[in-house]
Amino acid sequence: MDKDLLKQLRKLSQQYAYTSIQMHEAVARKAGFSGTDHKYLGFFLQKGAMTAGELSSLTGLTTGAVTGLIDRFEKKKLVKRQFAAADRRKVIIEPNTKNIMALLEPLYKEYRNKSGKLMASFSVEELKTIEAYFVKAIEIMTETTDKLNNK
Amino acid sequence: MDKDLLKQLRKLSQQYAYTSIQMHEAVARKAGFSGTDHKYLGFFLQKGAMTAGELSSLTGLTTGAVTGLIDRFEKKKLVKRQFAAADRRKVIIEPNTKNIMALLEPLYKEYRNKSGKLMASFSVEELKTIEAYFVKAIEIMTETTDKLNNK
DNA sequence: GTAATTATCTTAGCCACTAAGATACTTAAT
DNA sequence: ATTAAGTATCTTAGTGGCTAAGATAATTAC
Numbered sequence: 001m002d003k004d005l006l007k008q009l010r011k012l013s014q015q016y017a018y019t020s021i022q023m024h025e026a027v028a029r030k031a032g033f034s035g036t037d038h039k040y041l042g043f044f045l046q047k048g049a050m051t052a053g054e055l056s057s058l059t060g061l062t063t064g065a066v067t068g069l070i071d072r073f074e075k076k077k078l079v080k081r082q083f084a085a086a087d088r089r090k091v092i093i094e095p096n097t098k099n100i101m102a103l104l105e106p107l108y109k110e111y112r113n114k115s116g117k118l119m120a121s122f123s124v125e126e127l128k129t130i131e132a133y134f135v136k137a138i139e140i141m142t143e144t145t146d147k148l149n150n151k
Numbered sequence: 152m153d154k155d156l157l158k159q160l161r162k163l164s165q166q167y168a169y170t171s172i173q174m175h176e177a178v179a180r181k182a183g184f185s186g187t188d189h190k191y192l193g194f195f196l197q198k199g200a201m202t203a204g205e206l207s208s209l210t211g212l213t214t215g216a217v218t219g220l221i222d223r224f225e226k227k228k229l230v231k232r233q234f235a236a237a238d239r240r241k242v243i244i245e246p247n248t249k250n251i252m253a254l255l256e257p258l259y260k261e262y263r264n265k266s267g268k269l270m271a272s273f274s275v276e277e278l279k280t281i282e283a284y285f286v287k288a289i290e291i292m293t294e295t296t297d298k299l300n301n302k
Numbered sequence: 303g304t305a306a307t308t309a310t311c312t313t314a315g316c317c318a319c320t321a322a323g324a325t326a327c328t329t330a331a332t
Numbered sequence: 333a334t335t336a337a338g339t340a341t342c343t344t345a346g347t348g349g350c351t352a353a354g355a356t357a358a359t360t361a362c
Contacts, residue, residue, distance in 0.1 A: 002275055009270055009278060010263075012285040017175065018193050019292045020168040026299035029211065034319090034348075036187070042169050053309060060176070065350055067311055072349090089309040089358045111295040112161075118287050119160055124153055126280045127160060129273070133281050134163040136269050141170045144262040148177035185317075185350095204340060216319055218342055223318095240327045240340040305362080312355070317348105324343070331336080 013137070027107045040069060041104075044079065044095035051084070052091045060149065078103070164288070178258045191220060192255075195230065195246035202235070203242045211300060229254070 028038030040059055043050075050058070056066045070093055073079040078100050084090035119127065179189030191210055195201075201209070207217045221244055224230040229251050235241035270278065 002278070005275065005278055005282070006267070006270055009282055009285070010266070012282060012289070013266070015197065016285050016289055016292075017168070017171040018190075018197060019289050019296070021172055021175065021190060023292045023296045023299075024168065024172070025211065026296045030299050036349090039169075039172060046166065046169065051309080052311095056310095060180070062351055063310060064312075064352080068349065087309080087359070091310065107299065110298070111291065114291045114294070115161070115164070115288065116157070118284070118291060119157055122280070122284070124156065127153070127156055129277045129280050130284050131156070131160050131163060133269070133273070134160070134167050137266065138163070138167055138170050140262060140265045140269060141167075141174045143265070145170070145174045145177045147261070148174075148181050148258065187318090202340080203342095207341095213320055214341060215321080215343075219318065238328070238340080242341065303362100305360100307358100307360070309358080310356085313353090315352095316350080319349100320345105320347080322344090325341085327338105327340080329336100329338075332334090 023111070027104065030107050031103055037069065037072060041073070041078065041100060044093070045097065045100060049092055049094045052093060055093060174262070178255065181258050182254055188220065188223060192224070192229065192251060195244070196248065196251060200243055200245045203244060206244060 024038060028036075031038060033041075040055070040061075043055065043058055047058075052063065052066050052070060055061075055069075056063050059066070059069075061069065070079060070081065070091075073093075074081060076099075078096055080094045080096060082092045082094055084092050122130070175189060179187075182189060184192075191206070191212075194206065194209055198209075203214065203217050203221060206212075206220075207214050210217070210220075212220065221230060221232065221242075224244075225232060227250075229247055231245045231247060233243045233245055235243050273281070
C-alpha cells in the first residue's frame with residue numbers, strides 16, 4: 001500500500017475543492033454578483049426549472065432569502081417567475097439559460113479551453129478512471145452533505 | 152476521440168465542484184460558522200500562518216473585512232494575532248491547527264473514511280492518473296483565478 | 303364550507319461586507 | 333535628524349443579504 005500516495009491524493013482533492021471555490025468566487029465577482037449568488041445560479045444550470053420551495057431546500061436558505069435571490073436574478077433577466085398551472089401557490093423559476101450562459105461563458109472560456117486540452121492529454125482508459133473516481137466521490141459528498149443537513 | 156466521454160467528464164468535474172461546495176457549506180453550518188468563515192479557515196490549514204494583508208489579497212476581502220474575520224476566529228481561539236518582529240505594523244495570524252482540526256475533524260470523519268476506502272479501491276497506476284489530473288487541474292484553476300482577480 | 307395545510311412573500315432586526323479615512327509604523331529624501 | 337511618503341491594519345458609516353416570524357393566498361381534508 002502506497003501510503004504517501006494516498007495521503008498526497010487526499011491533500012490534492014482537498015486543494016482541488018478549495019481552488020475551485022476560489023475560482024468560482026473570482027468568476028462571481030467578475031460577473032457582478034454580490035455575495036454568493038453565483039453559487040445558486042449554478043443550481044439552475046444543473047437542475048433546470050424548479051419551484052421556490054425546492055430551491056430553498058436545495059440551498060438551505062429560508063424562503064424569504066429565496067424570494068430576494070429570485071428578485072435579484074429576475075432583475076438581471078437570468079430567471080423568470082411563472083405560476084404553476086396545477087397549483088397556483090407554487091412559483092416555478094425558469095432559468096434563462098441563454099442569458100446565464102452569455103454572462104458566464106466568457107469568464108469560463110479560457111478555463112474550458114485549458115481543461116479541455118488537459119483532458120485530451122489522457123488516454124481513454126485513464127479518462128474512465130478519472131470518471132469513475134468523480135462519480136463515486138460525488139456520491140460520497142452528497143451522502144455526507146445530506147447527513148449533515150438532515151439531522 | 153471519445154467526445155461523449157469528454158463531455159461527460161466536463162460535466163462531472165463541474166458537478167464535483169458544486170457538490171464539494173455544498174458539503175463544505177453543510178460542514179460550516181454544523182460547525183457553527185455564520186456565512187463564509189469556513190471557507191477562509193481552510194486557507195490557514197493549507198497555507199499556515201500569514202499576515203492580515205496576505206489573507207486580504209488571498210481572499211479578495213477588504214482589509215476591514217479581514218479584521219472582522221480574524222476577530223471572530225480569535226474569539227473562538229482558532230487563530231492568534233501576533234505582531235511581526237521585523238515590521239511591527241504587520242499582524243501575523245497564527246492558526247491554532249489543533250483547535251481547528253478538533254472542530255472540523257469530527258464533521259469530516261465519515262467523509263474521510265469513505266473517500267479513503269474509495270481511493271483504496273483503485274490501483275496505484277490509477278491513483279497516479281487521478282493525481283496527475285488533480286495537479287494539472289489545480290494549476291489551471293489557479294491561473295484562471297489569478298487572471299480574473301488581477302485585472 | 304370551514305379548518306388545516308402548504309407555498310411564497312413581507313417585515314424587522316442582525317451581521318458581515320465595502321469604502322473611506324484614521325492610526326501606527328517604516329522607508330526614503332534631504 | 334527631520335520631514336514626507338508609503339505601507340499595514342483598524343475603525344466607522346452605510347449597504348445589503350440573511351434569518352425568524354408572521355402575513356397572504358391557494359389547496360386539501362373533513
